Amino acid sequence: MSTAEVLAAHGVQIVICDIQDDIGESVATEISTKTHNAKxxxxHVDVTVRSECNAVVEAAVRFLGGLDSLVHAxxxxxxxxxxxxxxxxxxxxLDxxxxxxxxxxQAVFPYLxxxxxxxxxxxxxxxxxxxPLLAHYAASKGAVQSFTRAVAREWGKYGIRVNAVLPAVWTPMIDGYRENLEAESVAGHDVFMNDRVCLGEKFxxxxxxxxxxxxxxxxxASRWITGQSVPVNGGLSLVR
Structure with missing residues:
Protein backbone atom coordinates (compact mmCIF):
# COMPACT_ATOMS: atom_id res chain seq x y z
CA MET A 1 0.00 0.00 0.00
CA SER A 2 2.76 2.46 0.92
CA THR A 3 4.32 2.35 -2.53
CA ALA A 4 1.02 2.98 -4.30
CA GLU A 5 0.10 5.73 -1.84
CA VAL A 6 3.34 7.66 -2.30
CA LEU A 7 3.28 7.35 -6.08
CA ALA A 8 -0.38 8.39 -6.23
CA ALA A 9 0.42 11.44 -4.09
CA HIS A 10 2.91 12.47 -6.78
CA GLY A 11 0.28 12.19 -9.50
CA VAL A 12 1.15 8.70 -10.75
CA GLN A 13 -1.79 6.75 -12.17
CA ILE A 14 -1.84 3.23 -10.75
CA VAL A 15 -3.45 -0.18 -11.12
CA ILE A 16 -2.99 -2.39 -8.04
CA CYS A 17 -3.00 -6.12 -8.81
CA ASP A 18 -3.36 -8.89 -6.24
CA ILE A 19 -4.98 -12.23 -5.55
CA GLN A 20 -6.55 -11.00 -2.29
CA ASP A 21 -9.48 -9.02 -3.61
CA ASP A 22 -10.81 -7.65 -0.32
CA ILE A 23 -7.43 -6.20 0.62
CA GLY A 24 -6.67 -4.91 -2.86
CA GLU A 25 -10.00 -3.16 -3.27
CA SER A 26 -9.74 -1.68 0.23
CA VAL A 27 -6.27 -0.29 -0.48
CA ALA A 28 -7.37 1.25 -3.78
CA THR A 29 -10.40 2.85 -2.12
CA GLU A 30 -8.35 4.19 0.79
CA ILE A 31 -5.74 5.76 -1.48
CA SER A 32 -8.45 7.30 -3.68
CA THR A 33 -10.04 8.82 -0.58
CA LYS A 34 -6.75 10.19 0.77
CA THR A 35 -5.37 11.39 -2.54
CA HIS A 36 -7.81 13.65 -4.32
CA ASN A 37 -8.04 13.21 -8.08
CA ALA A 38 -5.90 10.05 -7.94
CA LYS A 39 -6.49 7.72 -10.85
CA HIS A 44 -7.52 -9.32 -9.58
CA VAL A 45 -4.63 -11.46 -10.82
CA ASP A 46 -3.08 -14.82 -10.01
CA VAL A 47 0.50 -14.39 -11.21
CA THR A 48 0.93 -18.15 -11.58
CA VAL A 49 -1.54 -18.13 -14.50
CA ARG A 50 -0.09 -16.65 -17.67
CA SER A 51 -3.48 -15.83 -19.20
CA GLU A 52 -4.48 -13.83 -16.11
CA CYS A 53 -1.20 -11.87 -16.23
CA ASN A 54 -1.80 -10.97 -19.87
CA ALA A 55 -5.42 -10.04 -19.21
CA VAL A 56 -4.73 -7.84 -16.19
CA VAL A 57 -1.99 -5.92 -18.00
CA GLU A 58 -4.27 -5.40 -21.00
CA ALA A 59 -7.01 -4.09 -18.68
CA ALA A 60 -4.52 -1.83 -16.87
CA VAL A 61 -3.32 -0.33 -20.14
CA ARG A 62 -6.91 0.41 -21.16
CA PHE A 63 -7.59 2.10 -17.83
CA LEU A 64 -4.34 4.07 -17.71
CA GLY A 65 -4.14 4.89 -21.39
CA GLY A 66 -0.63 3.41 -21.57
CA LEU A 67 2.04 1.92 -19.33
CA ASP A 68 5.34 3.21 -17.95
CA SER A 69 6.33 0.87 -15.12
CA LEU A 70 5.76 -2.49 -13.48
CA VAL A 71 6.56 -3.02 -9.79
CA HIS A 72 6.31 -6.78 -9.31
CA ALA A 73 6.29 -7.66 -5.61
CA LEU A 94 8.61 -21.66 -8.16
CA ASP A 95 5.18 -20.90 -9.60
CA GLN A 106 6.41 -10.87 -20.44
CA ALA A 107 2.92 -9.39 -20.16
CA VAL A 108 4.15 -5.80 -19.92
CA PHE A 109 6.88 -6.15 -22.53
CA PRO A 110 4.77 -5.42 -25.64
CA TYR A 111 3.54 -2.17 -24.10
CA LEU A 112 6.97 -1.01 -22.96
CA PRO A 132 18.58 -22.64 7.04
CA LEU A 133 15.21 -24.10 6.01
CA LEU A 134 14.82 -21.68 3.10
CA ALA A 135 16.73 -23.48 0.33
CA HIS A 136 13.76 -23.47 -2.06
CA TYR A 137 13.03 -19.80 -1.36
CA ALA A 138 16.69 -18.92 -1.91
CA ALA A 139 16.72 -20.84 -5.20
CA SER A 140 13.59 -19.10 -6.45
CA LYS A 141 14.90 -15.63 -5.62
CA GLY A 142 18.26 -16.42 -7.17
CA ALA A 143 16.35 -17.26 -10.33
CA VAL A 144 14.47 -13.94 -10.15
CA GLN A 145 17.76 -12.04 -9.96
CA SER A 146 19.31 -14.01 -12.83
CA PHE A 147 16.22 -13.48 -14.97
CA THR A 148 16.31 -9.76 -14.19
CA ARG A 149 19.90 -9.45 -15.35
CA ALA A 150 19.17 -11.44 -18.51
CA VAL A 151 16.15 -9.43 -19.64
CA ALA A 152 17.88 -6.15 -18.78
CA ARG A 153 20.46 -7.15 -21.40
CA GLU A 154 17.86 -8.24 -23.94
CA TRP A 155 15.41 -5.39 -23.51
CA GLY A 156 17.80 -2.48 -23.02
CA LYS A 157 17.73 -1.78 -26.76
CA TYR A 158 14.06 -0.90 -26.36
CA GLY A 159 14.75 1.58 -23.58
CA ILE A 160 13.39 -0.82 -20.95
CA ARG A 161 15.27 -0.78 -17.64
CA VAL A 162 14.91 -3.90 -15.47
CA ASN A 163 16.22 -4.04 -11.91
CA ALA A 164 15.70 -6.24 -8.87
CA VAL A 165 15.16 -4.80 -5.40
CA LEU A 166 16.38 -6.84 -2.44
CA PRO A 167 14.41 -5.51 0.53
CA ALA A 168 14.90 -6.40 4.17
CA VAL A 169 11.76 -4.69 5.44
CA TRP A 170 8.91 -5.75 7.65
CA THR A 171 5.90 -6.91 5.63
CA PRO A 172 2.83 -9.11 6.22
CA MET A 173 4.76 -11.92 4.50
CA ILE A 174 7.43 -11.73 7.21
CA ASP A 175 4.70 -11.72 9.87
CA GLY A 176 3.22 -14.85 8.32
CA TYR A 177 6.62 -16.52 8.15
CA ARG A 178 7.29 -15.84 11.83
CA GLU A 179 3.83 -17.01 12.87
CA ASN A 180 4.70 -20.47 11.55
CA LEU A 181 7.92 -20.69 13.56
CA GLU A 182 8.42 -22.24 16.96
CA ALA A 183 9.17 -19.77 19.76
CA GLU A 184 12.84 -20.79 19.71
CA SER A 185 13.06 -20.11 15.98
CA VAL A 186 11.40 -16.69 16.37
CA ALA A 187 14.01 -15.84 18.98
CA GLY A 188 16.70 -17.06 16.61
CA HIS A 189 15.32 -14.83 13.86
CA ASP A 190 15.50 -11.85 16.21
CA VAL A 191 19.11 -12.69 17.06
CA PHE A 192 19.91 -12.99 13.36
CA MET A 193 18.54 -9.52 12.68
CA ASN A 194 20.35 -8.06 15.68
CA ASP A 195 23.63 -9.56 14.49
CA ARG A 196 23.34 -8.88 10.76
CA VAL A 197 21.35 -5.69 10.20
CA CYS A 198 23.87 -2.91 10.76
CA LEU A 199 21.31 -0.10 10.80
CA GLY A 200 18.81 -0.49 13.59
CA GLU A 201 19.28 -4.21 14.26
CA LYS A 202 15.90 -5.06 12.74
CA PHE A 203 14.17 -5.13 9.36
CA ALA A 221 16.44 10.00 -12.12
CA SER A 222 17.65 6.38 -12.43
CA ARG A 223 17.73 6.38 -16.24
CA TRP A 224 21.29 4.97 -16.29
CA ILE A 225 20.64 2.03 -13.94
CA THR A 226 19.60 -1.38 -15.26
CA GLY A 227 20.32 -5.05 -14.65
CA GLN A 228 21.16 -4.43 -11.01
CA SER A 229 20.22 -6.14 -7.76
CA VAL A 230 19.67 -3.21 -5.42
CA PRO A 231 19.82 -4.11 -1.71
CA VAL A 232 17.62 -2.05 0.59
CA ASN A 233 18.55 -4.01 3.65
CA GLY A 234 20.20 -1.97 6.40
CA GLY A 235 23.48 -3.84 5.79
CA LEU A 236 22.01 -7.35 6.09
CA SER A 237 24.36 -8.42 3.30
CA LEU A 238 27.09 -6.44 1.57
CA VAL A 239 27.40 -6.32 -2.21
CA ARG A 240 30.89 -6.43 -3.74
Whole structure:
Protein backbone atom coordinates (compact mmCIF):
# COMPACT_ATOMS: atom_id res chain seq x y z
CA MET A 1 0.00 0.00 0.00
CA SER A 2 2.76 2.46 0.92
CA THR A 3 4.32 2.35 -2.53
CA ALA A 4 1.02 2.98 -4.30
CA GLU A 5 0.10 5.73 -1.84
CA VAL A 6 3.34 7.66 -2.30
CA LEU A 7 3.28 7.35 -6.08
CA ALA A 8 -0.38 8.39 -6.23
CA ALA A 9 0.42 11.44 -4.09
CA HIS A 10 2.91 12.47 -6.78
CA GLY A 11 0.28 12.19 -9.50
CA VAL A 12 1.15 8.70 -10.75
CA GLN A 13 -1.79 6.75 -12.17
CA ILE A 14 -1.84 3.23 -10.75
CA VAL A 15 -3.45 -0.18 -11.12
CA ILE A 16 -2.99 -2.39 -8.04
CA CYS A 17 -3.00 -6.12 -8.81
CA ASP A 18 -3.36 -8.89 -6.24
CA ILE A 19 -4.98 -12.23 -5.55
CA GLN A 20 -6.55 -11.00 -2.29
CA ASP A 21 -9.48 -9.02 -3.61
CA ASP A 22 -10.81 -7.65 -0.32
CA ILE A 23 -7.43 -6.20 0.62
CA GLY A 24 -6.67 -4.91 -2.86
CA GLU A 25 -10.00 -3.16 -3.27
CA SER A 26 -9.74 -1.68 0.23
CA VAL A 27 -6.27 -0.29 -0.48
CA ALA A 28 -7.37 1.25 -3.78
CA THR A 29 -10.40 2.85 -2.12
CA GLU A 30 -8.35 4.19 0.79
CA ILE A 31 -5.74 5.76 -1.48
CA SER A 32 -8.45 7.30 -3.68
CA THR A 33 -10.04 8.82 -0.58
CA LYS A 34 -6.75 10.19 0.77
CA THR A 35 -5.37 11.39 -2.54
CA HIS A 36 -7.81 13.65 -4.32
CA ASN A 37 -8.04 13.21 -8.08
CA ALA A 38 -5.90 10.05 -7.94
CA LYS A 39 -6.49 7.72 -10.85
CA UNK A 40 -6.26 4.31 -9.24
CA UNK A 41 -7.92 0.96 -9.75
CA UNK A 42 -7.74 -2.57 -8.37
CA UNK A 43 -7.58 -5.65 -10.60
CA HIS A 44 -7.52 -9.32 -9.58
CA VAL A 45 -4.63 -11.46 -10.82
CA ASP A 46 -3.08 -14.82 -10.01
CA VAL A 47 0.50 -14.39 -11.21
CA THR A 48 0.93 -18.15 -11.58
CA VAL A 49 -1.54 -18.13 -14.50
CA ARG A 50 -0.09 -16.65 -17.67
CA SER A 51 -3.48 -15.83 -19.20
CA GLU A 52 -4.48 -13.83 -16.11
CA CYS A 53 -1.20 -11.87 -16.23
CA ASN A 54 -1.80 -10.97 -19.87
CA ALA A 55 -5.42 -10.04 -19.21
CA VAL A 56 -4.73 -7.84 -16.19
CA VAL A 57 -1.99 -5.92 -18.00
CA GLU A 58 -4.27 -5.40 -21.00
CA ALA A 59 -7.01 -4.09 -18.68
CA ALA A 60 -4.52 -1.83 -16.87
CA VAL A 61 -3.32 -0.33 -20.14
CA ARG A 62 -6.91 0.41 -21.16
CA PHE A 63 -7.59 2.10 -17.83
CA LEU A 64 -4.34 4.07 -17.71
CA GLY A 65 -4.14 4.89 -21.39
CA GLY A 66 -0.63 3.41 -21.57
CA LEU A 67 2.04 1.92 -19.33
CA ASP A 68 5.34 3.21 -17.95
CA SER A 69 6.33 0.87 -15.12
CA LEU A 70 5.76 -2.49 -13.48
CA VAL A 71 6.56 -3.02 -9.79
CA HIS A 72 6.31 -6.78 -9.31
CA ALA A 73 6.29 -7.66 -5.61
CA UNK A 74 4.28 -10.91 -5.55
CA UNK A 75 6.08 -13.50 -3.46
CA UNK A 76 5.79 -16.68 -1.41
CA UNK A 77 7.97 -17.87 1.49
CA UNK A 78 7.89 -21.22 3.29
CA UNK A 79 10.16 -22.95 5.77
CA UNK A 80 11.29 -26.58 5.37
CA UNK A 81 14.44 -28.65 5.57
CA UNK A 82 16.05 -29.02 2.16
CA UNK A 83 15.80 -32.81 2.27
CA UNK A 84 12.06 -32.86 2.98
CA UNK A 85 10.67 -30.16 0.67
CA UNK A 86 7.52 -31.62 -0.86
CA UNK A 87 7.09 -31.45 -4.62
CA UNK A 88 3.81 -29.55 -4.17
CA UNK A 89 5.54 -26.90 -2.05
CA UNK A 90 8.43 -26.65 -4.50
CA UNK A 91 5.92 -26.15 -7.31
CA UNK A 92 4.17 -23.42 -5.33
CA UNK A 93 7.44 -21.64 -4.56
CA LEU A 94 8.61 -21.66 -8.16
CA ASP A 95 5.18 -20.90 -9.60
CA UNK A 96 4.75 -17.72 -7.54
CA UNK A 97 8.30 -16.44 -7.24
CA UNK A 98 9.88 -17.16 -10.61
CA UNK A 99 7.12 -18.11 -13.05
CA UNK A 100 4.97 -15.25 -11.75
CA UNK A 101 7.87 -12.85 -12.28
CA UNK A 102 8.49 -14.09 -15.81
CA UNK A 103 4.78 -14.06 -16.74
CA UNK A 104 4.27 -10.48 -15.54
CA UNK A 105 7.46 -9.24 -17.18
CA GLN A 106 6.41 -10.87 -20.44
CA ALA A 107 2.92 -9.39 -20.16
CA VAL A 108 4.15 -5.80 -19.92
CA PHE A 109 6.88 -6.15 -22.53
CA PRO A 110 4.77 -5.42 -25.64
CA TYR A 111 3.54 -2.17 -24.10
CA LEU A 112 6.97 -1.01 -22.96
CA UNK A 113 8.76 -2.09 -26.14
CA UNK A 114 7.54 0.85 -28.22
CA UNK A 115 8.40 3.67 -25.80
CA UNK A 116 10.61 2.29 -23.03
CA UNK A 117 9.85 2.02 -19.34
CA UNK A 118 10.90 0.39 -16.09
CA UNK A 119 10.41 -2.97 -14.41
CA UNK A 120 11.21 -3.64 -10.77
CA UNK A 121 11.27 -7.28 -9.67
CA UNK A 122 11.70 -8.35 -6.05
CA UNK A 123 14.67 -10.53 -5.21
CA UNK A 124 16.19 -11.33 -1.82
CA UNK A 125 19.52 -11.22 0.00
CA UNK A 126 18.79 -14.82 0.91
CA UNK A 127 19.50 -15.80 -2.70
CA UNK A 128 23.20 -15.31 -2.03
CA UNK A 129 23.27 -15.71 1.76
CA UNK A 130 20.44 -18.16 2.51
CA UNK A 131 19.13 -19.03 5.93
CA PRO A 132 18.58 -22.64 7.04
CA LEU A 133 15.21 -24.10 6.01
CA LEU A 134 14.82 -21.68 3.10
CA ALA A 135 16.73 -23.48 0.33
CA HIS A 136 13.76 -23.47 -2.06
CA TYR A 137 13.03 -19.80 -1.36
CA ALA A 138 16.69 -18.92 -1.91
CA ALA A 139 16.72 -20.84 -5.20
CA SER A 140 13.59 -19.10 -6.45
CA LYS A 141 14.90 -15.63 -5.62
CA GLY A 142 18.26 -16.42 -7.17
CA ALA A 143 16.35 -17.26 -10.33
CA VAL A 144 14.47 -13.94 -10.15
CA GLN A 145 17.76 -12.04 -9.96
CA SER A 146 19.31 -14.01 -12.83
CA PHE A 147 16.22 -13.48 -14.97
CA THR A 148 16.31 -9.76 -14.19
CA ARG A 149 19.90 -9.45 -15.35
CA ALA A 150 19.17 -11.44 -18.51
CA VAL A 151 16.15 -9.43 -19.64
CA ALA A 152 17.88 -6.15 -18.78
CA ARG A 153 20.46 -7.15 -21.40
CA GLU A 154 17.86 -8.24 -23.94
CA TRP A 155 15.41 -5.39 -23.51
CA GLY A 156 17.80 -2.48 -23.02
CA LYS A 157 17.73 -1.78 -26.76
CA TYR A 158 14.06 -0.90 -26.36
CA GLY A 159 14.75 1.58 -23.58
CA ILE A 160 13.39 -0.82 -20.95
CA ARG A 161 15.27 -0.78 -17.64
CA VAL A 162 14.91 -3.90 -15.47
CA ASN A 163 16.22 -4.04 -11.91
CA ALA A 164 15.70 -6.24 -8.87
CA VAL A 165 15.16 -4.80 -5.40
CA LEU A 166 16.38 -6.84 -2.44
CA PRO A 167 14.41 -5.51 0.53
CA ALA A 168 14.90 -6.40 4.17
CA VAL A 169 11.76 -4.69 5.44
CA TRP A 170 8.91 -5.75 7.65
CA THR A 171 5.90 -6.91 5.63
CA PRO A 172 2.83 -9.11 6.22
CA MET A 173 4.76 -11.92 4.50
CA ILE A 174 7.43 -11.73 7.21
CA ASP A 175 4.70 -11.72 9.87
CA GLY A 176 3.22 -14.85 8.32
CA TYR A 177 6.62 -16.52 8.15
CA ARG A 178 7.29 -15.84 11.83
CA GLU A 179 3.83 -17.01 12.87
CA ASN A 180 4.70 -20.47 11.55
CA LEU A 181 7.92 -20.69 13.56
CA GLU A 182 8.42 -22.24 16.96
CA ALA A 183 9.17 -19.77 19.76
CA GLU A 184 12.84 -20.79 19.71
CA SER A 185 13.06 -20.11 15.98
CA VAL A 186 11.40 -16.69 16.37
CA ALA A 187 14.01 -15.84 18.98
CA GLY A 188 16.70 -17.06 16.61
CA HIS A 189 15.32 -14.83 13.86
CA ASP A 190 15.50 -11.85 16.21
CA VAL A 191 19.11 -12.69 17.06
CA PHE A 192 19.91 -12.99 13.36
CA MET A 193 18.54 -9.52 12.68
CA ASN A 194 20.35 -8.06 15.68
CA ASP A 195 23.63 -9.56 14.49
CA ARG A 196 23.34 -8.88 10.76
CA VAL A 197 21.35 -5.69 10.20
CA CYS A 198 23.87 -2.91 10.76
CA LEU A 199 21.31 -0.10 10.80
CA GLY A 200 18.81 -0.49 13.59
CA GLU A 201 19.28 -4.21 14.26
CA LYS A 202 15.90 -5.06 12.74
CA PHE A 203 14.17 -5.13 9.36
CA UNK A 204 13.34 -1.74 7.91
CA UNK A 205 10.11 0.18 7.50
CA UNK A 206 8.41 -0.15 4.12
CA UNK A 207 7.24 3.43 3.85
CA UNK A 208 10.37 5.13 5.17
CA UNK A 209 13.14 2.83 3.94
CA UNK A 210 11.87 1.07 0.81
CA UNK A 211 9.31 3.25 -0.95
CA UNK A 212 11.69 6.16 -1.71
CA UNK A 213 14.08 3.73 -3.40
CA UNK A 214 11.27 2.23 -5.49
CA UNK A 215 10.14 5.71 -6.51
CA UNK A 216 13.71 6.57 -7.55
CA UNK A 217 14.10 3.37 -9.59
CA UNK A 218 10.91 3.92 -11.59
CA UNK A 219 11.74 7.58 -12.22
CA UNK A 220 13.93 9.19 -14.86
CA ALA A 221 16.44 10.00 -12.12
CA SER A 222 17.65 6.38 -12.43
CA ARG A 223 17.73 6.38 -16.24
CA TRP A 224 21.29 4.97 -16.29
CA ILE A 225 20.64 2.03 -13.94
CA THR A 226 19.60 -1.38 -15.26
CA GLY A 227 20.32 -5.05 -14.65
CA GLN A 228 21.16 -4.43 -11.01
CA SER A 229 20.22 -6.14 -7.76
CA VAL A 230 19.67 -3.21 -5.42
CA PRO A 231 19.82 -4.11 -1.71
CA VAL A 232 17.62 -2.05 0.59
CA ASN A 233 18.55 -4.01 3.65
CA GLY A 234 20.20 -1.97 6.40
CA GLY A 235 23.48 -3.84 5.79
CA LEU A 236 22.01 -7.35 6.09
CA SER A 237 24.36 -8.42 3.30
CA LEU A 238 27.09 -6.44 1.57
CA VAL A 239 27.40 -6.32 -2.21
CA ARG A 240 30.89 -6.43 -3.74
Missing amino acids: IQYQ AGHIHQDAAETIAESELDRM VNIKGTIFMN KTRGGTILNFGSDFASEPL GDVEIDLVPVLAFLVSD
